[in-house]
Amino acid sequence: MTTTAPGLSERAVRAAHAHRTADPDGFSRRHDPDQWNRWARRARVARTIAAALQVSVDTVLVTDDPHHQYPTRTGPVPGDLITVTDPVTGRAWRFIPDFTTPGDGWLLLDQCPDCATEVPLTRIATLSDLGDYLDPDGDAPIADEARDDSNHQPDCALVLPTLGQLTTSNPET
Ligand SMILES: [Zn+2]
Numbered sequence: 001m002t003t004t005a006p007g008l009s010e011r012a013v014r015a016a017h018a019h020r021t022a023d024p025d026g027f028s029r030r031h032d033p034d035q036w037n038r039w040a041r042r043a044r045v046a047r048t049i050a051a052a053l054q055v056s057v058d059t060v061l062v063t064d065d066p067h068h069q070y071p072t073r074t075g076p077v078p079g080d081l082i083t084v085t086d087p088v089t090g091r092a093w094r095f096i097p098d099f100t101t102p103g104d105g106w107l108l109l110d111q112c113p114d115c116a117t118e119v120p121l122t123r124i125a126t127l128s129d130l131g132d133y134l135d136p137d138g139d140a141p142i143a144d145e146a147r148d149d150s151n152h153q154p155d156c157a158l159v160l161p162t163l164g165q166l167t168t169s170n171p172e173t
Helices: 008-023 024-028 036-053 127-134
Strands: 060-070 077-086 092-097 106-111 118-124
Touching: 008 024, 008 060, 008 106, 036 077, 036 127, 092 118, 118 127
Parallel strands: none
Antiparallel strands: 060 077, 077 092, 092 106, 106 118
8 A cells, every 4th residue: 555645735734733722722813913923933943943853843832831921021921832742652842942042952841850840950952962861871960940949849859959960860770
């Protein structure tokens, strides 16, 4: 049996359905005058992180970050929450912008190794940064942002100043 790849129109309609399902409000309002600029900027964010992580751009969704707002001249705006869904495993990887490297790097959100709250844990600019973080033998440093105690449970050990570098090593090793 031979299968031909779907044409652009079919892929476009599929992409629209997928986006509307994943982010109904953002998708329906994207042409509002105050939204189009953000929509187009987020499209660039998706292209950039897709290239950095060597994934297809249609695996990336950029939506309003429910936990982070940023001040602008016209008032606070929601930050970007970037979700990369692995088509192989279905796992969703979540990132927020790294404002020390605007447009070029991101902070991976993952469970705090101590209190299990989702926090920004490590800086990612390339696929190898993610690999170093995931590799039990890697030594990816945790980001300073990971120690912001407002993100953690009150008794979390990660924010204690006496704690040395915490790695995400495999507990079986
Ligand atoms: Zn914690």
